[in-house]
Ligand SMILES: [Zn+2]
């Protein structure tokens with residue numbers, strides 16, 4: 001199954017596991033839930049599917 005890295009501050013998502021920082025806002029990317037450590041499997045994830053923790057502010061495209 002695919003895993004994603006998401007930016008907690010903006011809509012940026014990547015499947016490139018080597019990337020550490022958001023291309024747009026330079027925030028550190030999240031590759032897993034900080035609470036339950038489950039990998040992020042949805043490109044547009046906002047909440048963790050397993051524990052409900054909010055992973056990012058929103059999925060609003062960058063203007
Ligand atoms: Zn970002």
Ligand SMILES: [Zn+2]
Nearest residue numbers: 033036048051
């Ligand atoms: Zn979780």
